[in-house]
Amino acid sequence: MKIWFVPFYFCYFAANFRINSPKTLNMSKNLVIVESPAKAKTIEKFLGKEYQVMSSFGHIRDLAEKGIGIDFENNYKPDYIVSTDKKKVVSELKKATKLAETIWLASDEDREGEAIAWHLYDELKLKPENTKRIVFHEITKDAILNAIENPRSIDIHLVDAQQARRVLDRIVGFELSPVLWRKVKPSLSAGRVQSVAVRLIVERERDINQFVAESAYKVTATFKTNDANGQPVELKADLQQRFAEKQEAMAFLEKCKKAAFTIESISTKPTKKSPAPPFTTSTLQQEAARKLGFSVAQTMMVAQRLYESGNITYMRTDSVNLSSLAINTCKAEIISMAGQKYVHTRKFNTKTKGAQEAHEAIRPTYMNAHTIEGTNQEKKLYELIWKRTIASQMSDAELEKTTINISVSGSEYPFIASGEVIVFDGFLKVYLESTDEENDAESESLLPSLRENEKLTYIEIAAQQRFTQKPARYSEASLVRKLEELGIGRPSTYAPTISTIQNRTYVEKGDRQPEKRDFSYLKLKNDKISDSIKSENTGAEKSKLFPSDIGIVVSDFLTEYFPDILNYNFTADVEKEFDLIADGKIKWTKSIDKFYKKFHPIVEDTLKNSERQSGERILGTDPVSGRQLSVKIGKFGPLAQIGTSEEEEKPVFASLRKDQSIENITMEEALELFKLPRQLGEFEGKVMTVAIGRFGPYIRHDASFYSLPKTDDPMEISMERAVEIIENKREEEKNRVISILGENGEIQVLNGRYGAYFTCNKINYKIPKGIEATDLTFEKCTQLMAAQPDAGIKKKGFTKKGAGGKKTSKK
């Protein structure tokens, strides 16, 4: 039945198998080991028959998963074991090493890569006399041949820096998480990276809640005059000054009634715009989110496919560097496309904190391929990468910025009109980087050609009350940018980290509906000033990260008891320590010992002395019962509670709605929650109750549930309307079953939300166009089922797994 999947997996597996299967028939003298199978495939082509290239698939060993995997009694000795999913790879590699004369360890040239080389050396029991360590940052024939000419030995100090990194992360994660299990809720997690990511989101939310908007009046004018050729033209200009108070704005408009408007000066200034550097993982994630609307995980999934199909270079990188080969092919491409004057080759420097630059920037493998074959998403992402890469080697754009200064007689404040003209488009011909702040869409355009001292008359002048903007919530991509800026996390972990904090429900991705806000609007026209109130929508957000109540409680708790770990500079500081280890200036175990001696007592102390955290907030007293009203996190999420458990009378509970938070729910809103469930009256002798459940508002009647449409308010709904909803649903139910087929009725033909379908063994099947649902027979259905082998199978997801469970070994 699932035979359709086989060809895909088979090809995939066969390809990898070929790469990693020892060529026993033409025994190669040389065995090269790299990290990625796609890379192995490419390199093998460059090296010829004397070399066999295999892949380690990343790290082959890690700290033991059971327990902490560190021997504290024995100077922090790590307990390394081969990961279960790497056992096969390791045994294949072992076989191959026995047959080779020389083994070349060619893992990446960074801390993790060096450690991979060392683990291979150790686990495969290689001998120093025939093992060589080589590195290259770009996958070109020259670079690889050059590397082979210049082998070195494993840099044990760099390996030690990685061991320190690994052990530190294990200690932090595996000592902090159990504190949360005891003090907040089981199964929670904390770590050097994820906890700081959550803190950023929690603090941003606080900034937003505490934000008080200020307003000022912005004055804009439309003038008319004649241009240099005597043609009538209009000109828009803004007043430089903003007025804090309405009276000031009003007074200014009053002045304008009789004022003379004169062009005092016109200045033009040439400016330049330079292209952005080629993509790194983080900038690719940001641009794909802004330009294509991809989530961070989606971008990485599509990029992975582009990499595997050989269309782009490696997609997990922090480097903006391009190989000289790539720069040259860009140049050739630009010349043939646009001409020599569009070429301006550049070397970009990586400014990112903690960047390790083991790879090139993300770029197309072949610059002459402007597009590629593939899915729509693959094409779009590829074109984005192609444009960004090409643009990075193109000339600056030359612009001319014109500023017209207009004086107002009787006032010290001038109006300014400005416009921008592109004199030479340069890289803009291909690509312009987007920004997060798209609202300032007042695109500057060409201004009419005017003369100094010209007099203008106004058509209208308006003073509009404008408010300062709340800070924006993080999106997935802007959080990645912030983490990168702080040097926290690595290209390979940005997407998984974003998934982890969502899977642990610390953070939720969601939208915020806009709110209406009134502003006052003064307008001067025909020497009359009108004063009106208008309204605008504000605060709408889409796909942004919101902290949950549990996220807030956990973050506050950790920040209070472990301020050092939650400090935004913690990672940057330990990175400095790791650099000292890598330089051989300090032993890694000593560095860890210093940390642990300070950290562990705080863990012990917190376990002993801190209170259980429920995020409880007392809102006041219930006016009806006189008992205490509070909110806190309960076993099933945030709740409101009247009374306390100490009192004799048991407390009354009500769940918070999804859009409410312990942090800022008001007493009135909390009391509202207790008005449900509400008895509506009787129908057919049975009580109707209205309430809000997990799936929204519903009516309960005679043990059946009836969902309320969005248009009905559970607080307001009338008895008549409720009866109508119940009868509608019954009617639908009656029409749901079209026919029942088979001897035991194993197939049912039904009416659903999207039309007719049939179901068998809890799997739903489509009815193809042209077939009437009423004409279906048992035989026909069996045929249709055979034709839909993958019905009921969920689409494969990459996101959730990467973050959470990879416990493939467990039963």
Place this chain on the structure above:
DNA sequence: CAGTGAGCGAGCTTCCGCTTGACTT
């Protein structure tokens, strides 16, 4: 597919960073 907020208290959960994996709740 719907309202819970807890009792004997077993035995479990968890990190970050490399890589790609592959038959279901």
